[in-house]
Amino acid sequence: MTATPHWHLLVYVEKQYRDEVVELFKRKALELDGNERGAKQHRCKVEDIDHEKGSATAYIAKYISKNIDGFAGDDERSDEDPEMLLKDNAKRARAWASMWGIRQFQFYGDAGVGVWRELRRLTAGDITDEELEELRICADVGCYASYLKRQGGAMVKRCDLAARLYYETTEPNQFGETRNKIIGVRLVNALDFVKSRFKKWVIKRKPKVEQGSEQDERTPNSGEFSPPWTCVSNCNPQKGAFSVNDIENFMNIHRNEIERIRYFLELHKISSRWITDYRLCRLVLGDKVGIYDGLTVHWNGWELVVE
Incomplete structure (x- = not known):
């Protein structure tokens, strides 16, 4: 082969x-x-x-x-x-x-890891039955051998397991289909079960938010921008603050201030990768700009101040 x-x-x-x-x-x-x-x-x-x-x-x-x-x-x-x-x-x-997409290795035929996983969701005090509590403790401390022994041993038949998963039938979906969903564990000879799943998840559409309020929540109008999380100068300006043409025109009008700011940036050994053209415009307007290590710079009209 x-x-x-x-x-x-x-x-x-x-x-x-x-x-x-x-x-x-x-x-x-x-x-x-x-x-x-x-x-x-x-x-x-x-x-x-x-x-x-x-x-x-x-x-x-x-x-x-x-x-x-x-x-x-x-x-x-x-x-x-x-x-x-x-x-x-x-x-x-x-x-x-x-x-x-081949699964190379798998155990099968043991006492069932599903019950083990559900027991590990539970904490002390959730179970009143002594036999089931012993199984929970074995799972909690991570001793699978002890858990397997209390389930009936390595050669136990499925019908002779001490504890099993407990399921409930879900509501029909849009196609009228139902499925069995794990919600807890129980002893085979017991009528009651212990619930191990307490959260219920549903899929919903994201609620619509007005564009203005969403923008205000995402980027507070503080005038200060966070430093980029990489060394790449991908600084996204506030929406509607400057367009590409606006930046070019602004830099032509304030050419002298831009040259002085660049001189002081070089004097302070601040790499140009931290200061994009958009940030130069913000500095000219007197805004603070974040660079690295929590530092900020701003232009007071005659010199660059690093804080």
């Missing part, structure tokens, strides 16, 4: 169900075009863990490493291309998965 996307699954199964599980996997693998040449030999391969060769965890950890960053495999070569380093192969695998 060189260069063919495929699964590596690590499955823990009770002995009495082993043959049945293998049969189900093989049947699924051959469901589509199962009669084509080589399908029965290559579609689904099953190997029992040989503890003399290593543990199941070590086996799967290697495959995870091979598809993430090739950790601890500096001198190892790719299985697909002996001339390619394992780390380079991992970069290609990640790029391929990113391009096609």
Whole structure:
């Protein structure tokens, strides 16, 4: 299966169900075009863990490493291309998965991480039931092993879980569709549930605001402008304050003042990138202009004052 996307699954199964599980996997693998040449030999391969060769965890950890960053495999070569380093192969695998939106790794079949997440939303005092409170504490301190044990263990059946999610049916949407929405958790043998979701979000249109009031709220008419957040001189003037032609005409009329201001800017070693043509016009008019580190400059008619 060189260069063919495929699964590596690590499955823990009770002995009495082993043959049945293998049969189900093989049947699924051959469901589509199962009669084509080589399908029965290559579609689904099953190997029992040989503890003399290593543990199941070590086996799967290697495959995870091979598809993430090739950790601890500096001198190892790719299985697909002996001339390619394992780390380079991992970069290609990640790029391929990113391009096609493939989720590379996933746990499945455990006690359910959904209940764990909802329990972590709750705080001490939200739960009165002792058994459910123990589960909440395990989730709160981040001990998944203790949580799993109290849910019934690693091999617990879904029907035997101690706690489950609690859902409510939403209101029909514009198409008449409803869906089940998580709102809390409950013990399987309990009638009541504990609510874990207290906020309700709705999508609304932004209310219309008059242009004048919105402009006043966004840019108070203080005459002072904040310094740019980058070194690029992208200073946006107040709407309607100056147009491009206005700035050019203003600078021609006040050419002497502009030259004197530029002289003092150079004297104070203030880079021209902080002072745009628009800001020069504001300085001529006597306004304060922010530059950097909270400093401002203004022109008092004969010299530049830095504060």
